[in-house]
Amino acid sequence: MTDQPRFLIIADGAFGPETSKTADCAIRYIPERVAAVLDGSAAGRTAQDVLGFGGSIPVVATLEAGLNLGPTALLIGIAPRGGRLPDEWRGWIATAIDRGLDIWSGLHTLIGDDAELAALAIAKGVRIFDLRKAPDGIPVSNGRARLVDALVVLTVGTDCNTGKMTAQLELLHALESRGIRTRFVPTGQTGILIAGWGIAVDAVVADFVGGAAEQMVVEAAKDAEVVLVEGQGSLIHPGYSGVTLGLLHGSCPAAMILCHKVSRRLIGEYHKGTAWIGIPPLADMVRVYEEAAGWVHPSRVIGVALNTCDLSEHDAATAIERAARETGLPATDPVRFGADPLVEAIAQAAARRRAAGSATPA
Amino acid sequence: MTDQPRFLIIADGAFGPETSKTADCAIRYIPERVAAVLDGSAAGRTAQDVLGFGGSIPVVATLEAGLNLGPTALLIGIAPRGGRLPDEWRGWIATAIDRGLDIWSGLHTLIGDDAELAALAIAKGVRIFDLRKAPDGIPVSNGRARLVDALVVLTVGTDCNTGKMTAQLELLHALESRGIRTRFVPTGQTGILIAGWGIAVDAVVADFVGGAAEQMVVEAAKDAEVVLVEGQGSLIHPGYSGVTLGLLHGSCPAAMILCHKVSRRLIGEYHKGTAWIGIPPLADMVRVYEEAAGWVHPSRVIGVALNTCDLSEHDAATAIERAARETGLPATDPVRFGADPLVEAIAQAAARRRAAGSATPA
Numbered sequence: 001m002t003d004q005p006r007f008l009i010i011a012d013g014a015f016g017p018e019t020s021k022t023a024d025c026a027i028r029y030i031p032e033r034v035a036a037v038l039d040g041s042a043a044g045r046t047a048q049d050v051l052g053f054g055g056s057i058p059v060v061a062t063l064e065a066g067l068n069l070g071p072t073a074l075l076i077g078i079a080p081r082g083g084r085l086p087d088e089w090r091g092w093i094a095t096a097i098d099r100g101l102d103i104w105s106g107l108h109t110l111i112g113d114d115a116e117l118a119a120l121a122i123a124k125g126v127r128i129f130d131l132r133k134a135p136d137g138i139p140v141s142n143g144r145a146r147l148v149d150a151l152v153v154l155t156v157g158t159d160c161n162t163g164k165m166t167a168q169l170e171l172l173h174a175l176e177s178r179g180i181r182t183r184f185v186p187t188g189q190t191g192i193l194i195a196g197w198g199i200a201v202d203a204v205v206a207d208f209v210g211g212a213a214e215q216m217v218v219e220a221a222k223d224a225e226v227v228l229v230e231g232q233g234s235l236i237h238p239g240y241s242g243v244t245l246g247l248l249h250g251s252c253p254a255a256m257i258l259c260h261k262v263s264r265r266l267i268g269e270y271h272k273g274t275a276w277i278g279i280p281p282l283a284d285m286v287r288v289y290e291e292a293a294g295w296v297h298p299s300r301v302i303g304v305a306l307n308t309c310d311l312s313e314h315d316a317a318t319a320i321e322r323a324a325r326e327t328g329l330p331a332t333d334p335v336r337f338g339a340d341p342l343v344e345a346i347a348q349a350a351a352r353r354r355a356a357g358s359a360t361p362a
Numbered sequence: 363m364t365d366q367p368r369f370l371i372i373a374d375g376a377f378g379p380e381t382s383k384t385a386d387c388a389i390r391y392i393p394e395r396v397a398a399v400l401d402g403s404a405a406g407r408t409a410q411d412v413l414g415f416g417g418s419i420p421v422v423a424t425l426e427a428g429l430n431l432g433p434t435a436l437l438i439g440i441a442p443r444g445g446r447l448p449d450e451w452r453g454w455i456a457t458a459i460d461r462g463l464d465i466w467s468g469l470h471t472l473i474g475d476d477a478e479l480a481a482l483a484i485a486k487g488v489r490i491f492d493l494r495k496a497p498d499g500i501p502v503s504n505g506r507a508r509l510v511d512a513l514v515v516l517t518v519g520t521d522c523n524t525g526k527m528t529a530q531l532e533l534l535h536a537l538e539s540r541g542i543r544t545r546f547v548p549t550g551q552t553g554i555l556i557a558g559w560g561i562a563v564d565a566v567v568a569d570f571v572g573g574a575a576e577q578m579v580v581e582a583a584k585d586a587e588v589v590l591v592e593g594q595g596s597l598i599h600p601g602y603s604g605v606t607l608g609l610l611h612g613s614c615p616a617a618m619i620l621c622h623k624v625s626r627r628l629i630g631e632y633h634k635g636t637a638w639i640g641i642p643p644l645a646d647m648v649r650v651y652e653e654a655a656g657w658v659h660p661s662r663v664i665g666v667a668l669n670t671c672d673l674s675e676h677d678a679a680t681a682i683e684r685a686a687r688e689t690g691l692p693a694t695d696p697v698r699f700g701a702d703p704l705v706e707a708i709a710q711a712a713a714r715r716r717a718a719g720s721a722t723p724a
Contacts, residue, residue, distance in 0.1 A: 108567065140601040142630075143638060205470065206568045209604045235607075236657040239502040242571045242608020249603045268504075276505060277658065288657065295598040295650065296639060 005102060006035045008063075008071035010092060014078045015039035015059060017051050017309055018270055021161060022106055022190040023077030027054040029169055029194045035071040036060050038092075052309070063092050073102040075193070076111075085109040090117065097121050106131040106189025108203060131189035132203035134212065141210030146252035146297045148221035151350045154253035155231035155305065156289045158279045159267050160240060162259040163335070164231035165191050167305035167342070170334035171228055171257075174343045180350065183224040185216045187247060191230045201250075202232055202243045209243055210250025217251050226350055229253060235288055236277060237267050245292060252297040255349050256289055257342060258282060258327070261307040262319040283326050302349055303342040304331035367464060368397045370425075370433035372454060376440045377401035377421060379413050379671055380632055383523060384468055384552045385439030389416040391531055391556045397433040398422050400454075414671070425454050435464040437555070447471040452479065459483050468493040468551025470565060493551035494565035496574065503572030508614035508659045510583035513712045516615035517593035517667065518651045520641045521629050522602060524621040525697070526593035527553050529667035529704070532696040533590055533619075536705045542712065545586040547578045549609060553592045563612075564594055564605045571605055572612025579613050588712055591615060597650055598639060599629050607654060614659040617711050618651055619704060620644060620689070623669040624681040645688050664711055665704040666693035 009027075011020040015037050027034055027047050036058050037047065043061030047054025060066045074096040076089070085107050093103055093111065097120045105111045110130040112118050121128050145152060153171075155164035168184055168191075175182040184191070186198030199212040213229065220227045229251045233240030260282060266275035280288075286301045293299035304323045308316035316333060324331040330341035371389075373382040377399055389396055389409050398420050399409065405423030409416025422428045436458040438451070447469050455465055455473065459482045467473045472492040474480050483490050507514060515533075517526035530546055530553075537544040546553070548560030561574040575591065582589045591613045595602030622644060628637035642650075648663045655661035666685045670678035678695060686693040692703035 108569065143600045202567075202569045204568055205564075206566055206571045206605045206608065207470065207564045207602065209568045210601055235654075238505045238611050238658045239572055240569065241611045241657070242604040242606075243568045244604075245597075245607040246568065246604020249600050292597075292654070296600045296603070 005033060005073035005104070006071050007033055007073050007075040007104070008035055008066040008069070008096070008101070009037045009075045009077035010089065011037055011039050011077040013039060013041050015042050015050055018161070020078045022075070022193065024051055025165065025190045026075065026077065026193060027051060027057060028166070031055065031057060035069045036066045037077065038063060038066045063095060067096070067099055071101060073104055076105040076107055085111070090114070093117055094120060097124050097126050100124060100126060102127045102129065104129045104131065104193065106193065106200070108132060131192045132200040134199055134204040138199070138204060138208040138215060139211040140207060141214040141250035143252060143296060145214045145217040145250065148218060148227070150221035150224050150227045151255060151346070151353050152217055152221070152227045152229060152251060152253045153255045153257060153346055154229040154248065154251050155257045155259050156244070156248070156301070157231060157234045157259040158236070158282070158285050159234050159261065159264055160237060161270060162261045162264070163305060163307040164259045166307075167257055167259055167334050167339075168228040168230050169194070170339045171342060171346065174339040175226055175346065178343065178347065180226055180347065181224045182226045182228060183220040185213075185220050185227060185229040185251075187213065187216075187230045187232055201247055202240070206242065206246075209246030213247050213250030214252075226346060231259070234267065235292055236280070238277065239268070248289070248293055249296045253293070253299050254353065255302045255346065256293070256299055257303050257305050258285055258289065258301050259305045259307070260285075260323070262316070263310050281326060282323055286327055286329070301327070301329060302345045303329050305342060306331060306333045308333045308336055367395060367435035367466070368433050369395055369435050369437040369466070370397050370428040370431070370458070370463070371399045371437045371439035372451065373399055373401050373439040375401060375403050377404050377412055380523070382440045384437070384555065386413055387527065387552045388437065388439065388555060389413065389419060390528070393417065393419060397431045398428045399439065400425060400428045425457055429458070429461055433463060435466055438467040438469055447473070452476070455479055456482060459486050459488050462486060462488055464489045464491065466491045466493065466555065468555070468562070470494060493554045494562040496561055496566040500561070500566060500570040500577060501573040502569060503576040503608075503612035505614060505658060507576045507579040507612065510580060510589070512583035512586050512589045513617060513708070513715050514579055514583070514589045514591060514613060514615045515617045515619060515708055516591045516610065516613050517619045517621050518606070518610070518663070519593060519596045519621045520598070520644070520647050521596045521623065521626055522599060523632060524623045524626070525667060525669040526621045528669075529619055529621055529696050529701075530590040530592050531556070532701045533704060533708065536701040537588055537708065540705065540709065542588055542709065543586045544588045544590060545582040547575075547582050547589060547591040547613075549575065549578070549592045549594055563609055564602070568604065568608075571608030575609050575612030576614075588708060593621070596629065597654055598642070600639065601630070610651070610655055611658040615655070615661050616715065617664045617708065618655070618661055619665050619667050620647055620651065620663050621667045621669070622647075622685070624678070625672050643688060644685055648689055648691070663689070663691060664707045665691050667704060668693060668695045670695045670698055
């Protein structure tokens with residue numbers, strides 16, 4: 001995409017551990033590229049204060065204050081429900097373009113399709129990167145991903161925003177450090193931002209969700225022993241379940257990691273006032289995903305990745321022990337306690353796959 | 363959309379009971395608007411010869427022969443896998459525009475987005491109707507459809523192309539003739555062509571499949587006792603399952619009708635060389651759909667609609683009896699033997715719903 005931009009991240013009114021996923025992940029995985037975060041409600045604090053990581057990256061109150069810190073690009077750091085561009089932000093984007101910053105956005109509303117902003121960008125010679133802009137020519141999926149030699153591992157979730165991308169990024173680093181050739185397949189705007197390639201599968205035309213996943217898995221599997229696919233949504237989420245199933249059937253994982261935020265009680269409860277479906281026990285979710293995968297290609301859940309960021313150390317440890325007991329699977333919070341139990345499960349599955357020499361479930 | 367166009371339908375090399383769904387359905391449900399079908403391989407025959415219905419509608423060998431029969435619009439009558447426009451057809455479309463015909467298309471590739479064809483249409487003053495063009499502003503679904511008073515009935519299938527739209531159109535006419543206020547919700551290009559409204563849910567951005575269905579169900583339910591939603595794809599189809607689940611969770615049906623083509627053995631086998639998943643027993647498919655629906659909103663399969671168009675009378679009757687026995691549900695081929703058993707099941711479910719006064723499964 002580009003070489004080392006330095007981002008001013010817009011997360012106005014929403015910067016926090018649950019509410020600004022793209023901003024938070026950029027700060028966790030590419031902090032060296034983050035100049036500042038714009039959020040009037042948290043101004044004067046640091047990323048560390050707000051998130052518990054990110055060190056001294058400052059939160060500023062105004063666009064002007066952020067621009068004074070020398071960013072080379074503006075990053076839209078929140079992904080509101082439906083992904084549309086708040087009207088009031090257009091002025092900030094126009095100002096940033098006028099000051100020579102590139103624009104990076106993961107919103108459904110493509111900034112490059114905004115005639116006024118696009119014209120301004122051309123006039124100023126800056127680039128607009130719409131992370132959700134899908135390439136042309138994606139095929140309809142047809143199980144080609146089930147035929148790759150690599151072990152394909154998909155993260156699946158009880159809900160949106162449970163740590164499916166984060167788990168894969170932690171696993172990527174841990175597997176690579178063990179010398180296992182591993183590739184990460186980004187399927188959402190934040191993963192694409194971090195990895196520098198990928199397709200936002202929720203932004204393609206519905207018939208091609210599976211095809212986008214299939215195309216990326218086949219590509220990634222060419223030079224990897226393990227392919228880690230970033231999951232999306234949840235099969236039980238009333239708004240996003242279709243994307244989740246398309247991704248599951250398109251990527252044909254032999255193994256899945258179930259991701260859950262322990263404190264979450266209702267599907268989508270982080271979107272105020274819209275939650276009404278309770279999250280079932282983890283063992284039920286394991287069964288749901290294995291059954292749905294099996295309609296096209298058999299797959300097993302081989303581990304559980306919990307997000308315990310808002311729990312005490314003791315409560316987190318208890319939750320992990322309970323999840324392991326209830327599912328009979330290795331469990332951890334890969335950010336808080338390391339990914340080792342999941343790395344071990346994946347390494348064993350990859351070894352079994354090598355030994356069997358065939359495309360069977362892990 | 364428009365008043366009574368008279369169509370020349372392009373189905374070149376593909377006109378037949380299994381291979382030209384849009385053409386076939388137009389001939390079945392709006393034959394008075396069909397001037398001719400263009401297919402060199404069947405030229406000289408009639409629709410009746412090729413399909414077993416459609417009377418004397420002629421099949422012609424060349425565009426010119428078709429144009430001589432006085433059409434006012436060109437209809438792209440096949441929906442190739444992936445929905446893209448074959449290159450060689452662009453010339454026919456250009457000629458038709460040049461001769462003053464409107465263009466109707468259900469392809470994913472929007473004809474109106476083709477700069478050359480769009481400019482030609484403007485110059486000639488003809489209209490381009492892209493049936494798969496989605497409206498702006500579709501929301502993310504969130505179960506609003508589960509709250510409507512009407513009985514929502516979704517057709518679901520073992521595969522694509524099993525009769526999900528046809529079953530609903532037959533039920534629409536049968537329910538209306540019983541005096542039950544019924545509305546049909548079209549979710550694909552052919553349904554939209556026939557009904558004159560709707561959204562092709564497989565053509566919207568993936569995040570909004572459920573929202574498109576939800577929006578249409580809520581609208582249709584305002585003045586109907588029964589809402590019949592056209593189903594799409596199959597939960598076990600490796601290419602289209604995501605659309606199917608999004609539609610299921612967005613429309614929140616209280617009742618489902620399972621549609622199956624009896625002679626079909628493998629998912630997608632009508633697309634040559636790509637089929638590899640066997641179709642499970644119907645009772646298993648009932649369980650799959652009820653379980654997947656229940657992740658968001660409980661629903662029951664209340665009947666089976668079989669497509670027996672390529673079977674003998676005896677084999678068709680045997681298949682219907684077997685389906686009823688295996689599932690314990692009313693079954694029929696609504697085109698061949700009438701929709702009565704399904705109409706009865708829907709009428710009973712609607713009556714139970716009125717009596718219960720609540721949004722419960724049928």
